[in-house]
Amino acid sequence: SAVISQKPSRDICQRGTSLTIQCQVDSQVTMMFWYRQQPGQSLTLIATANQGSEATYESGFVIDKFPISRPNLTFSTLTVSNMSPEDSSIYLCSVETEYNEQFFGPGTRLTVL
């Protein structure tokens, strides 16, 4: 497995501001992903964070709203821009190992007022 950390673990933000979430893994991984889990819902993939190139976004998610960086094979950031209360969710990063197993970080609980 992989050990994954996220910062911050939770935050309360004002409408219209932006928050950057960091994801760090203890080993080099090819694939990193960002998911969102809205209250009472299952997980939805936001994007695949590609190292050295632009992230690949899923339908309904755009780069202007959720810019992603992936400067190396152990680190990625997700920014939630121009936040509204509808962005209140848990944001999770995941990594895929060489055996195609996927493990999740502890998540970032975001509340937008």
Added chain:
Amino acid sequence: GQNIDQPTEMTATEGAIVQINCTYQTSGFNGLFWYQQHAGEAPTFLSYNVLDGLEEKGRFSSFLSRSKGYSYPLLKELQMKDSASYLCAVREVFYNQGGKLIFGQGTELSVKP
């Protein structure tokens, strides 16, 4: 299109065996995951099945039938701490982009004394 179905909730008795069914219809299928998620926590990896059949790991087993689009975990000797949401997720791979996960809505399992 993608369709992953699992029951919304189940109840079982401590010490019993429970089976949680998941049916799926997706393209680009490349394996099926089961995760356990306790309230307020991130999903925890339970299993990853690529080939048909039953894989056993202690109290937990997972079954996959690719031809029928069907999977289930078997939890034996249920304990109160097994009360959680169980998430079924299909791994899809397209054009060597790596495995993104499509999640079902989750099954909330309640274990009663």
